Amino acid sequence: MKIFYPALFILVFCAFLFSFGARDVGFEFKGDENFYFESAKDMLETGDVLTPRYMGKERFQKPAFFYWLILSSFRILGVNWFAARLPSIIFGALCAFLVFAISNLFFEDTRIGLFAALFSATTPLYYRYARLAVPDMSLVFFITLALYYFIRLYKGRRDRKSSPLFFAALAFAFLVKGPVGLIIPLLIVTAFCLIKKEKKIFGAADILAGIAVFFLIIAPWFYLMYRTHGDAYVSHVWGREILQRLGRGHGGLFIANYFKGLGFYMGALIAKFLPYSLFMPFALVSSARILSARSLEGRGQDGKDAYLFLTAWFTIIFFFFTFVPEKRTHYLLALSPAAAI
Secondary structure (H helix, E strand, C coil): CCCHHHHHHHHHHHHHHHHCCCCCCCCCCCCCHHHHHHHHHHHHHHCCCCCCEECCEECCCCCCHHHHHHHHHHHHHCCCHHHHHHHHHHHHHHHHHHHHHHHHHHHCCHHHHHHHHHHHHCCHHHHHHCCCCCCHHHHHHHHHHHHHHHHHHHHCCCCCCHHHHHHHHHHHHHHHHCCHHHHHHHHHHHHHHHHHCCCCCCCHHHHHHHHHHHHHHHHHHHHHHHHHHCHHHHHHHHHHHHHHHHHCCCCCCHHHHHHHHHHHHHHHHHHHCCCHHHHHHHHHHHHHHHHHCCCCCCCHHHHHHHHHHHHHHHHHHHHHHHCCCCCCHHHHHHHHHHHHC
16 A cells, blocks of 8 residues: 555556646647557558558558557547547556656655656656657657566566566567667666676576567567568668668768767756756766765665666666767657656
8 A cells, every 4th residue: 555555646647647738739749740640540541550651651660559559549539639649648657657666666665756756757858748649658668667677577586577578568669669669778788787797687598588579579560561561661661760860970070970969968858857957967976976885875785776777777878869860859758767766
């Protein structure tokens, strides 16, 4: 009961907060919403749930999972903007709950978890994307879910069921928005394990079973898309979604371009996480002090591990996107749980 009531409050509060006014297009409208709204509507009208289409043209940019979420919502609530935004509203509330759950795993203090969840949910960036019909909040939820199961596995080595659930969450993150849903959590987990010199969190059997779970979830849709569209689909995904996104913009003066991108994200971090970003310098100094200390009074090694993991989560996402030529402020959304905790 000590955990139940704060968790229930977070879910109800966030669901209400994100739902308020979501039926109207309003000033929060983002043009990309049209792609998902109209494509899901096309699936509903044509019955073709395999291939997303926009204005009659195949849309290969993202996997179909988020379209299916909107489609399911349309079937229940009808074709309207609230139904289109409902998946993001739900995943926004669930992700705030995960912030609470991760805080409780690390610090065993419901007050820390409650405040962290509310801080995360009320930042301008998080609030906006928790009420838009775009896949970013769903992606952040599954990345956070994967990291939650990794933390459970790390803290309780006998909790072996967390291993396949970790890989399943990776698979759904991949199905929402492609390779970035796999790369980001694996980078965070790998960095943490390397720093801690951990080699036994995942056994060989866990990894093999996890890979099997991952491909069992993602393979069917990709296989059917290749069978239906052939090389046109493969060429678009490999050429446009991977090579072009990662390679575009690295010509010319790389260092100058990099520091320009670094400045862009520094400004975005301050502006999109107000008012809590005003306290970020103090939080970074405090984290550095704790991580450099030989011991952490009252919490011991578990407390240092928490700060180490959260620091790795925050910094890897931030610096990963500074190297990606395409700059978007919403790329920082995935670090909001770590920043809030």
